[in-house]
Amino acid sequence: MKKQIIILICIWVIISSTSAQNTFPKAGSAGIGTTIPASSAILDIDTTGKGVLIPRMTKAQRDAIAAPAVSLLIYQTDVTPGFFYYNSGWKPLTPPAEVQFSNHNFFIIGNYQPPITSGDYNTITGSGAFSLNSSGSYNSAFGYYSLALNTSGNRNTAIGHQALMANTTGFNSTAIGFNALLNNQLSVNNTAIGVGAMENSGASFGGNTAVGVNALSNASGTSNTAVGMNAMIGTTLGAANVAIGISALKNNTTGQFNTAVGPSAMYTNITGSFNTVLGDSANVSKSNLQNATAIGYKAIATASNQVRIGNTAVTSIGGQVGWSTLSDGRFKKNIKEDVPGLTFINKLKPVTYNIEVKKLNQFLGKNENDLNELKTTYDNAEKKLYTGFVAQEVEKAAKDIHYDFDGVNVPQNDKDNYSLVYADFVPSIVKALQELSKLNEEKDKQIAELTERVSKLENAGAATASLGTNKILTNAGDIPRLNQNSPNPSHTHTIINYYIPASVHQAQVVINDMNGKTIKQQIISTKANSFTFNTSNLTSATYTYTLFCDGKPIESRKMLVTK
Numbered sequence: 001m002k003k004q005i006i007i008l009i010c011i012w013v014i015i016s017s018t019s020a021q022n023t024f025p026k027a028g029s030a031g032i033g034t035t036i037p038a039s040s041a042i043l044d045i046d047t048t049g050k051g052v053l054i055p056r057m058t059k060a061q062r063d064a065i066a067a068p069a070v071s072l073l074i075y076q077t078d079v080t081p082g083f084f085y086y087n088s089g090w091k092p093l094t095p096p097a098e099v100q101f102s103n104h105n106f107f108i109i110g111n112y113q114p115p116i117t118s119g120d121y122n123t124i125t126g127s128g129a130f131s132l133n134s135s136g137s138y139n140s141a142f143g144y145y146s147l148a149l150n151t152s153g154n155r156n157t158a159i160g161h162q163a164l165m166a167n168t169t170g171f172n173s174t175a176i177g178f179n180a181l182l183n184n185q186l187s188v189n190n191t192a193i194g195v196g197a198m199e200n201s202g203a204s205f206g207g208n209t210a211v212g213v214n215a216l217s218n219a220s221g222t223s224n225t226a227v228g229m230n231a232m233i234g235t236t237l238g239a240a241n242v243a244i245g246i247s248a249l250k251n252n253t254t255g256q257f258n259t260a261v262g263p264s265a266m267y268t269n270i271t272g273s274f275n276t277v278l279g280d281s282a283n284v285s286k287s288n289l290q291n292a293t294a295i296g297y298k299a300i301a302t303a304s305n306q307v308r309i310g311n312t313a314v315t316s317i318g319g320q321v322g323w324s325t326l327s328d329g330r331f332k333k334n335i336k337e338d339v340p341g342l343t344f345i346n347k348l349k350p351v352t353y354n355i356e357v358k359k360l361n362q363f364l365g366k367n368e369n370d371l372n373e374l375k376t377t378y379d380n381a382e383k384k385l386y387t388g389f390v391a392q393e394v395e396k397a398a399k400d401i402h403y404d405f406d407g408v409n410v411p412q413n414d415k416d417n418y419s420l421v422y423a424d425f426v427p428s429i430v431k432a433l434q435e436l437s438k439l440n441e442e443k444d445k446q447i448a449e450l451t452e453r454v455s456k457l458e459n460a461g462a463a464t465a466s467l468g469t470n471k472i473l474t475n476a477g478d479i480p481r482l483n484q485n486s487p488n489p490s491h492t493h494t495i496i497n498y499y500i501p502a503s504v505h506q507a508q509v510v511i512n513d514m515n516g517k518t519i520k521q522q523i524i525s526t527k528a529n530s531f532t533f534n535t536s537n538l539t540s541a542t543y544t545y546t547l548f549c550d551g552k553p554i555e556s557r558k559m560l561v562t563k
Helices: 002-017 059-063 357-363 368-373 375-383 391-400 422-459
Strands: 030-032 043-045 073-076 082-086 090-092 106-108 123-125 140-142 157-159 174-176 191-193 209-211 225-227 242-244 259-261 276-278 293-295 307-309 351-353 386-388 493-499 507-513 518-524 530-534 541-549 552-561
Touching: 059 073, 357 368, 357 375, 368 375, 422 552, 493 507, 518 530
Parallel strands: 030 043, 106 123, 123 140, 140 157, 157 174, 174 191, 191 209, 209 225, 225 242, 242 259, 259 276, 276 293, 293 307
Antiparallel strands: 073 082, 082 090, 351 386, 493 530, 507 518, 507 541, 541 552
């Protein structure tokens, strides 16, 4: 007891002798737990059971210290827990370069040890990386706060500042680049490569691949592939889209199953689905088309269920074989032979024309830069002479005869244009030829019958009249006859001679052009044997005239008219 009192008195004397409270002498050394302190230390603490407790405080409390002295040391308890020292600002103490932990985890960290509990086979590098993990395994995080909030997510790889930072339970994702997959929390099976790639992906986002700056960075859809800066940057719920090229499918939001390949490809699409475009700036004319296809530089599909190849400057499309169209009888129904022939063909107006390419481009929504870029090409395209029909006239011709003609594609929207399917004219052309062939067969039959009659008359020794006279002789058979007109060819008028026996009750001569159109029906009687026909209003051509007796054709001849 006396010894302890003496020690306390000595301590009091030492403390009282100092010039200031709570100070050690500048020279010499003091020891705690040792009577021989190290000569290089102002204070030597020798113990094996306890440590030195440095002041502990939050970041806010640390920053509130007034005029901190250089080398001031504290332990920060929040934000980025760890030891900090002051030297022109608060700086973390650098821990050992490599720290090997249990459960096969390897860390190269900044200023703290992540709270691994049961996770296995993780590799971590970077301040704040993997700081909340509890049971996640097979993860790799390289970069400041990469995979910082991961708790139980597995098989993720994050390389870059805040890559996959918000991921908690998502798995099988790879993020490479500044803020790549930054806000992903629960989604799985994603691959993001590039600054900001898939940066704002949502909870339901999954199975996506994004390569490029900001590629697919505003999305919550699934199974999308975006390659190129800003590719699919606006997609929200769209799924199964493929965008390859800078700004490809840039404005798509909810559209699905679209494929866009080329810089700015399909940039107009917003909600449309099942569309395909291939080519630099290849596009659709509306934001909501379905099943549209455009192939070629600045090619534009203007309606759903439509395919367009090439832009408006293209003047030739072809290959070594013809285009084929499905025509399998196994898949056709309601087959009817009701295609109009001559009735439809005779209403068509074949024309030659030039296309106002620049005006068409403006109609399709192309801007002035587009027009200037290919100005020479567009100028040449406008000079090309085409042969065909005007779609609106074909449409009217079909409607006039109540024909539902599928060869006219009418506009489906305000950005679509008329077009014709020329191959669909073939059935009507074939039908018209068949109708002409039938008319010719009927006329050939009539001519054959009349020739046979003439032969019989000649064999019977029938008397014939001389050409250019107004009289005709009868024969023993008293058979009706039709003579060649005179003069032939004629200019203004011609005389047609005939003979009608008394046994005929009604007779007429019918004059037709070579298309079968009736020019005149001349009623004749048995009291006369000729009539004069005025040809002055006829065009130069060959005509036929036929004698009918009691409704039956008797004989036909040809008449020439010249001007």
